[in-house]
Amino acid sequence: DAGVIQSPRHEVTEMGQEVTLRCKPISGHNSLFWYRQTMMRGLELLIYFNNNVPIDDSGMPEDRFSAKMPNASFSTLKIQPSEPRDSAVYFCASSFILGQANEQFFGPGTRLTVL
């Protein structure tokens, strides 16, 4: 298994531009998580999906952020418009949850720099 796949690995963009981060979870997993990691705030859960349905998006910082999971094998996290304070490493993780939370498998992350 290739594990969780994220693209791009690095993204540099200018303030105001739209940014789309992509994630392919591990086949067979039913839950997908988006995290943001910065030095200041550490690791933050942004949103998670179960069976392609958003379950908890309370961690999404503001309306500029949106996430979708159109099918079991693909998810996107979009920032529009982007701002310098969005610069961070964004991780996607997937898991199989049945009754209780199970271990999550993390992708390599996307390092986003907004100038």
Next chain:
Amino acid sequence: AQSVTQLDSHVSVSEGTPVLLRCNYSSSYSPSLFWYVQHPNKGLQLLLKYTSAATLVKGINGFEAEFKKSETSFHLTKPSAHMSDAAEYFCVVTTVNQAGTALIFGKGTTLSVSS
């Protein structure tokens, strides 16, 4: 409500000496607990997990953790540190809300290993 506290933000040890990374949790039910490791510029990797079986859990790379319900602790230990253990370590507890389950990550402990 569930929460997790990593008592040390930074731990420094010498190579060959024991490692102790402390974690306390709060949970209103029997939790599942995890330790993850993150090496520089890498994603997170599961070290070990406790899911109500044996209270002493062995993980990868010689790490182990003991679940102590009376102390609400899940400290991570290793008898002898290696240079390659230098990384950030996250203690994680499960959380349950009306919609489903997810993981709560601690703030992380940075482990430094000197020769």
